[in-house]
Amino acid sequence: MADDTKNLKTTPLDEMHREYGAKMVPFAGYSMPVQYKAGVLQEHLHTRASAGLFDVSHMGQARLHGAKAAEALETLVPGDIAGLDAGNMRYTLFTNEHGGILDDLMVTQCGDSLYLVVNAACKEADFAHFSARLPDLWLEVIEDHALLALQGPKAADVLARYVPAARHMVFLTGATYRINDVPCFITRSGYTGEDGFEISLPAAEAEAFARLLLAETEVMPIGLGARDSLRLEAGLCLYGHDIDESTTPVEAALNWTIGKRRREEGGFPGADVVLGQIKDGTARKRVGLIPEGRAPARAGTEIQDLGGGAAGTVTSGGFGPTVDGPIAMGYVRADLAEPGTRVNLMVRGKALAARVVKPPFVKQNYVKD
Amino acid sequence: MTVKYTKDHEWVRLDGDVVTVGITNYAQEQLGDVVFVEVPETGTHFDAGAEAAVVESVKAASEVYAPLSGEIVDGNQAVVDEPALVNSDPEGGGWFFKMKPDDPSQMDDLLDDAAYRALLADLG
Numbered sequence: 160m161a162d163d164t165k166n167l168k169t170t171p172l173d174e175m176h177r178e179y180g181a182k183m184v185p186f187a188g189y190s191m192p193v194q195y196k197a198g199v200l201q202e203h204l205h206t207r208a209s210a211g212l213f214d215v216s217h218m219g220q221a222r223l224h225g226a227k228a229a230e231a232l233e234t235l236v237p238g239d240i241a242g243l244d245a246g247n248m249r250y251t252l253f254t255n256e257h258g259g260i261l262d263d264l265m266v267t268q269c270g271d272s273l274y275l276v277v278n279a280a281c282k283e284a285d286f287a288h289f290s291a292r293l294p295d296l297w298l299e300v301i302e303d304h305a306l307l308a309l310q311g312p313k314a315a316d317v318l319a320r321y322v323p324a325a326r327h328m329v330f331l332t333g334a335t336y337r338i339n340d341v342p343c344f345i346t347r348s349g350y351t352g353e354d355g356f357e358i359s360l361p362a363a364e365a366e367a368f369a370r371l372l373l374a375e376t377e378v379m380p381i382g383l384g385a386r387d388s389l390r391l392e393a394g395l396c397l398y399g400h401d402i403d404e405s406t407t408p409v410e411a412a413l414n415w416t417i418g419k420r421r422r423e424e425g426g427f428p429g430a431d432v433v434l435g436q437i438k439d440g441t442a443r444k445r446v447g448l449i450p451e452g453r454a455p456a457r458a459g460t461e462i463q464d465l466g467g468g469a470a471g472t473v474t475s476g477g478f479g480p481t482v483d484g485p486i487a488m489g490y491v492r493a494d495l496a497e498p499g500t501r502v503n504l505m506v507r508g509k510a511l512a513a514r515v516v517k518p519p520f521v522k523q524n525y526v527k528d
Numbered sequence: 529m530t531v532k533y534t535k536d537h538e539w540v541r542l543d544g545d546v547v548t549v550g551i552t553n554y555a556q557e558q559l560g561d562v563v564f565v566e567v568p569e570t571g572t573h574f575d576a577g578a579e580a581a582v583v584e585s586v587k588a589a590s591e592v593y594a595p596l597s598g599e600i601v602d603g604n605q606a607v608v609d610e611p612a613l614v615n616s617d618p619e620g621g622g623w624f625f626k627m628k629p630d631d632p633s634q635m636d637d638l639l640d641d642a643a644y645r646a647l648l649a650d651l652g
Contacts, residue, residue: 199586200561384560384587453564455584478563478586485564507582 170216171362187279199384210311211381219282220301239418243268258429259404305365310355313377352393394518409436444496447518448487455485456504532638550623567603598629
């Protein structure tokens with residue numbers, strides 16, 4: 160344990176986290192705040208009611224340069240990247256030759272480059288994958304920028320005090336704005352199910368700006384604990400749990416990330432498998448699960464059909480503070496994937512009744528104009 | 529009335545021939561917001577070290593172990609109905625269960641106040 164923590168990387172906000180009473184834990188090679196003094200429950204509820212500030216500087220940021228960057232990226236992902244207008248962004252997936260998911264990522268078309276945000280635990284593998292598969296393109300890995308997420312219904316009011324134009328940004332768009340004369344790349348996006356922004360800014364400026372945001376009465380610092388419960392309630396996948404190399408986009412119910420043109424043309428790794436599954440279906444599917452009663456079912460919990468037969472596994476599960484009850488996601492046999500289907504979750508040797516639902520578990524409050 | 533502790537951060541209070549068991553303030557701080565508690569049924573017998581109750585926070589599930597061998601004489605319905613009581617009053621109203629030890633002298637094997645404080649000091 161001591162050796163693990165000694166070699167951990169820190170984000171530019173490390174000192175500030177400790178000052179705010181964060182409990183720091185190892186995550187993807189970084190020392191990260193899992194919660195602050197308020198605790199996961201309050202942090203979660205505060206984000207849904209007001210605004211929460213998350214340090215997501217551990218995530219991988221990069222720019223893919225070149226006139227043909229979008230077409231080149233399409234050889235690695237099933238998303239419609241070439242169809243993105245400048246300033247627009249999209250959630251997509253790196254797939255392997257078997258249609259398995261190597262990582263999930265956000266891609267923003269910046270005109271002269273694509274701005275990418277990938278998972279912390281996957282970033283080195285992702286960047287190596289780029290170099291191997293797209294050797295002619297310049298992938299600029301951004302290591303000198305922090306990434307802040309400001310999420311919640313008051314996020315736009317707060318950010319507009321520093322960036323007036325933020326209020327008028329459309330959801331899933333991004334642009335460069337100046338904060339105190341420092342260029343920052345801001346997207347209206349996030350991973351909580353709420354309206355919000357992600358702000359990429361120079362590491363040296365990050366702490367001062369984070370402190371300004373935290374000084375706003377609406378804003379509270381939020382740790383990874385609440386980030387996880389927020390994304391679970393929003394029905395969003397956590398890489399390494401809900402999706403990984405053994406799951407395909409179709410099994411993961413992420414067909415919506417595969418545009419019409421890509422379905423017709425293919426041309427991404429594992430396209431034969433994935434397009435075949437879109438046409439013929441899959442043996443299992445990711446669904447939402449609501450256990451009856453109060454007991455949470457955690458990741459790894461076995462799912463059985465009502466006859467006691469093997470039906471699947473929970474991949475994310477816990478307590479939803481806004482739902483005020485247990486919620487989970489997992490993979491079930493295709494014949495059990497219909498919302499309303501009753502299944503049993505085997506928790507501590509006992510069958511816990513649950514029903515299949517279609518995520519999200521809370522209303523998504525994205526701003527749509 | 530004697531209060532002892534276990535290495536698993538439970539407190540054990542002997543009143544007459546019955547012990548009351550809960551988790552320490554340190555344990556509730558480590559767990560964070562408790563959202564679910566399951567307590568054992570009256571009449572169940574546990575050996576020392578067996579899983580007797582369940583406590584879950586938003587983040588994780590943990591077990592509460594029987595600190596001594598004995599029979600459950602009461603489970604605290606109040607923490608089942610209001611799990612947050614484990615956070616707000618861990619060493620009082622947030623108790624988990626009462627048990628009648630087979631051998632009350634097993635209390636002697638548990639940590640006294642000074643030994644438990646030393647354990648916490650080691651954890652930093």
